[in-house]
Ligand SMILES: Nc1ncnc2c1ncn2[C@@H]1O[C@H](COP(=O)(O)OP(=O)(O)OP(=O)(O)O)[C@@H](O)[C@H]1O
């Protein structure tokens with residue numbers, strides 16, 4: 145008797161849905177709200193220290209479209225993009241890895257009627273929810289400080305979510321390959337230089353052309369550029385290109401995560 | 412009356428069926444082509460030493476581990492393909508507790524029920540019952556970290572009942588429980604069995620296997636060595652009684668050939684000799700007649716431990 149072919153398809157990967165995973169996340173947040181709130185202060189501290197500290201020395205810099213803007217207004221959008229990235233990466237890599245290996249949380253979830261898709265999507269949504277919270281908070285402060293000059297800036301919130309989604313989806317896919325904490329360190333090894341070089345604190349034009357091309361191939365730069373353009377309302381087809389980069393990244397991340405779900409959860 | 416989430420199985424044919432089930436890790440054949448059927452309402456055991464492949468088998472049954480080969484159906488479905496649907500009927504107690512450290516005892520039960528999609532109203536009634544079951548009512552608000560090992564185990568077992576499963580997969584359920592808690596649990600599992608729940612239990616305690624299982628398979632190195640009821644296995648693979656004698660660690664092996672003829676079979680263990688015979692006292696008398704006086708001696712009934720020793724040449728508890 146030949147074994148009937150066993151599909152690697154999506155049946156059996158979905159069950160109850162992601163709502164209970166979100167519900168769990170909210171219960172945990174309710175218990176640890178201080179930790180949750182504290183994440184909101186990080187970009188704020190950067191903004192105050194760098195924007196106003198360093199900004200005192202720097203003065204004005206050319207903004208999107210070339211018009212000079214104050215240094216704090218220059219870095220605020222970049223900090224929002226970066227914090228969206230950091231939050232999403234942390235939640236989708238370290239957190240997922242920890243819950244997988246040490247807390248064995250997913251093992252418990254997957255012995256119920258949840259499927260791996262429910263769990264993965266639930267975790268990504270939870271990360272986005274947190275990102276939304278931070279983005280709204282940060283935007284409130286930035287607006288109060290007068291660092292945005294266009295109604296387009298409202299769009300920075302959904303864009304922060306788009307950036308977070310792209311990083312979270314790709315981050316989770318990456319985590320499915322990690323076998324140890326050493327592997328996880330690779331992620332930090334990629335992120336830190338990306339943060340430093342992606343025109344966060346100064347324009348990318350200060351670098352030699354080769355480095356510029358590398359930076360422009362990486363995602364964070366696109367996020368930062370898009371955020372800056374929204375902050376002052378300088379939009380063009382280029383802005384759309386940056387957004388498209390993240391849509392593509394999110395789709396790629398989801399496709400990879402979906403393929404790796406069994407490897408990630410059912411090992 | 413809250414709607415029951417799990418429909419009882421239509422009792423036709425086995426509720427679990429494995430054919431040539433195998434799991435290979437690199438070179439290691441952790442589960443090496445095993446066949447078994449479990450009838451609805453049956454209490455079925457997997458008995459075997461460390462590394463036999465018991466947990467691996469259990470995880471494949473729950474659909475949380477893919478198999479390398481063979482056929483497997485649980486409630487008529489392939490758990491690897493239809494995991495969530497299959498698991499709606501299952502209660503899973505893994506070997507190692509995987510409670511949610513970030514939640515309270517009560518919330519652990521609550522959210523686990525939500526994972527099954529159970530309504531809040533149902534859980535509101537069900538949770539106090541389960542806390543009672545686990546004797547954790549006064550710990551409902553404690554963090555899981557603050558529970559003792561035995562309490563965690565009880566919570567894990569209570570949690571597995573939240574969806575009123577028709578099949579319970581228990582991987583070494585009583586590990587970490589004190590003797591009293593073990594007996595209480597056996598009692599409770601018995602009651603579940605009475606209302607028709609199918610139990611699948613792994614253990615390396617033979618008293619547990621003898622107490623709980625209608626039928627069991629003895630597994631070693633991923634293969635089935637024998638199958639039957641505890642009594643049947645003992646009758647088939649061992650004698651009625653066993654005489655355990657100790658002559659001192661250095662003399663046991665030396666004396667063995669001289670008394671081999673007194674029993675149907677003799678096993679030489681490092682610390683003692685086991686003489687298999689239907690009439691233990693007669694063997695002891697024969698020893699005395701040969702002027703052999705063991706330091707200690709004891710006649711007991713054969714147990715699954717003896718069956719295991721016979722089948723694998725190894726002791727079950729190492
Ligand atoms: N993820 C894994 N990767 C490689 N080998 C594994 C993995 N999981 C289990 N094994 C191996 O498979 C074999 C069977 O393991 P399993 O956990 O099923 O044994 P067991 O019968 O449950 O033992 P115990 O009584 O100690 O719980 C062991 O040799 C174990 O080392």
Ligand SMILES: [Mg+2]
Nearest residue numbers: 465466467506
């Ligand atoms: Mg085991």
